[in-house]
Amino acid sequence: MSHNINIVIVDDHPIVIQGLKMMLENKKYFQIAATFNDGAGIRNFIKTNEADIVLLDITLPDSNGIELCAEIKKMRPETSVIMLSNRSERSIIMQCIQNGASGYLLKNATIDELHSCIRGALSGNIVFCNEVKEIISKPSQNELSGIPRLTKREKEILKLLTEGKTSVAIAEELFLSPLTVDTHRKNIIQKFQVKNVAELINVAVQNNLV
Numbered sequence: 001m002s003h004n005i006n007i008v009i010v011d012d013h014p015i016v017i018q019g020l021k022m023m024l025e026n027k028k029y030f031q032i033a034a035t036f037n038d039g040a041g042i043r044n045f046i047k048t049n050e051a052d053i054v055l056l057d058i059t060l061p062d063s064n065g066i067e068l069c070a071e072i073k074k075m076r077p078e079t080s081v082i083m084l085s086n087r088s089e090r091s092i093i094m095q096c097i098q099n100g101a102s103g104y105l106l107k108n109a110t111i112d113e114l115h116s117c118i119r120g121a122l123s124g125n126i127v128f129c130n131e132v133k134e135i136i137s138k139p140s141q142n143e144l145s146g147i148p149r150l151t152k153r154e155k156e157i158l159k160l161l162t163e164g165k166t167s168v169a170i171a172e173e174l175f176l177s178p179l180t181v182d183t184h185r186k187n188i189i190q191k192f193q194v195k196n197v198a199e200l201i202n203v204a205v206q207n208n209l210v
Contacts, residue, residue, distance in 0.1 A: 005052045007030060007055065009034075042054065053122070061179075069081045083101050083105070090136055091148050106132060114129075156174060158188055161200065162204055
């Protein structure tokens, strides 16, 4: 590489951003162009600025990272978006790739994996950390049957949604914030690849999930 590689980091945890900056800034040719903790920041930045790499978290306070990836690629097709998340579901990983992501890393990936994936994405490759490679090569039984795997909390929220309860009511019952419930609800809808709660409830009932 004979020129600096402009990298943008988007994550809602400051400690994650700081850690990534420390790992990347000491690498020759890597330059942190900007960091953001929400989707609005990267949207505004990408309108008027170029970026070679965007390291993008899935769960942001104001955005769904998977949808945001597609937006970034629409505005800047030449930008490589690498998802960096704790989400390890195969269905989520594949949705990201379908939305234009150049790769997917779990947050427990090594520094070497991070550097290697960035360079691979710049060369036009689809890149994964080793753990993600194993995940996408071995779909779970639920995924083979078309039923996504839910966390314990997601199962609780799905059950309450089928009972017709609102996010506020669910939040009170589970001692969560309404924003947290909304995030879980969006994740569940995303996993089932449905458009709204009504469709979600229909699918859940048909598959005897509640």
